[in-house]
Amino acid sequence: MKPFTYNALPARVVFGWGTSAQVKDELQRLGCSRALVLTTPQQSEAGEKIKAILGDLAVGIYSNATMHTPINVTQEALARAKELNVDCCVSVGGGSTIGLGKALALHSADGDAKIKNIVIPTTYAGSEATPIIGQTENDKDGKPLKTTQKTLKVLPEVILYDIDLTLSLPPKMTVTSGLNAIAHAVEALWAVEANPITSSLAVQGIEAIGRSIPLISKDPSSRDGRSDALFGAWACGTCLGAVGMALHHKLCHTLGGSFGMPHAETHTVILPHAVAYNAPFAEVAVATVARALGVDNAAQGLFDLAKDNGAPYSLKELGFKEEDLERAADIAAKAPYPNPAPLEKAKILQLLTNAFHGTRPE
Template structure:
């Protein structure tokens, strides 16, 4: 075994069913005097319900979170934070809301308590992706790592099956890239394979029966593990492409990850054989890239960038942006190969090995 370095992330996790009832106790544990609730516009009512659970610690709800964390929305939330005098932000929802909480923490140092309602996994990472003038950039800083995460399976029971699928594949992507990350280690690789397996077995069950509580538990557990992987080691081609496509063309986050993942895996297949073997074991397939493509197909998710809002004339631009400042990747980033990858993903073809 090769020497390695493992840094344990210090987030406190409360996992189970009905765990939202522990919200006020967890907020008090962080020394909270006033909390600002963050939600998307569609979850404003849920935000008020969470506020009621906080009792006298509740300050206000800011319901303006949107995907890709645009900086102008963060500026609006900063005003609400200062007006409320909050020393805690409670982010309930998926990656959009969690990203906004992280952006506030980066700028002010405010504590974060996160209540995920999807499988995005952002709550377990010290990574913030934010967009300014159509360009999405990422920051890795422990200052944006939430102090506490409350996983309540009950809050995911009504997550639509379509969103469950893409959100779950987004989580799988975190673990996939952890398996071939430059700074990978055997601990994270073990967690990554278990996370992929948990989601790959539970997502089809959720599609067949949305209110299958056991499947929902396994999916949320898998999302936690996959998110932990993303927070612990570096990212590579897949995440660079998704950040480029999402930030530059306004594509939906989890849907973009779902389309790109099999193609990014195929691109790296020859350069990362051990990772491919682990992925294949976890999903029960003979080939990692095509196995992921088939898994996604079975979930009924869109598999073409053209179906989620990508303009055809954006293929060349996306390739240019992705190679301008590439992440480390096990296979060198080649502009024409990358362009072909994006073109195949645009029409939804099978990944090319």
């Protein structure tokens, strides 16, 4: 066994069917009494249900969580939280809502009292299990730029995984959300900080989501499929929180923050090509991914998992402009970061070009 370092993350996880009904007990367990429920506009109804469960412990609902966590939205929500004297937020939804809850925790930590965070995920993004936050604001030229940071300040105190709340997630969104989660585990396997604990979780996460996607595509109400997918989301998200990420996540943050591309769909499209890019320099990790998926070629297996289950597999179909490929490659190649394969702009541009056209990796 090689030497390794592993930092366990302090978070309480409650997993099962109908667990969102326990939100009031969890809030009181934290010693909180003034909760602000967070959602996107599309999930305000789900937020109202949680607000009803909380009863007089809920002081309001903010339903403007936005993809890529724009700073202006955070500032608006933070002002609302201060106005209501909030001591805890309950984030109900996917990555956009969870990101907003993390942002409130981060920015309130610089003030009088940190706003605690209970998260009730309704997708498989896995962000709830990480101490990582991505935020978007305009750069000096007025163009949107997404930056990330890692701090325990944003790690939720409690995660309530309620499988019932994922049953309504459409199959297509299930696939993209699931592959987004798998991306965390894949990069954890070749991370500089890789260790036996996160690698074991990574394999479990890839296996669980890999077998769940076809089940859910065939039957969206599949109990086995939904429970496996949500467990896989936690496992993969925990990997993301414990180790550093590489080229795949850098590209997705570039495409999302600077070009407004949808988060999960972009991860779905880029992942097979990022795996192919790194394969010659991360043979053991890539072979592990292939075994977990039950395929011979990891990059092709990930591509087929998306395409065969109705998910997007090209940047072109997501609305990305071909003339922006050069600038995206330039941004991704600028700042140095750990990655198994050398970071070369020409090769990154070829990766993005293949992803743009939806070319199956070789």
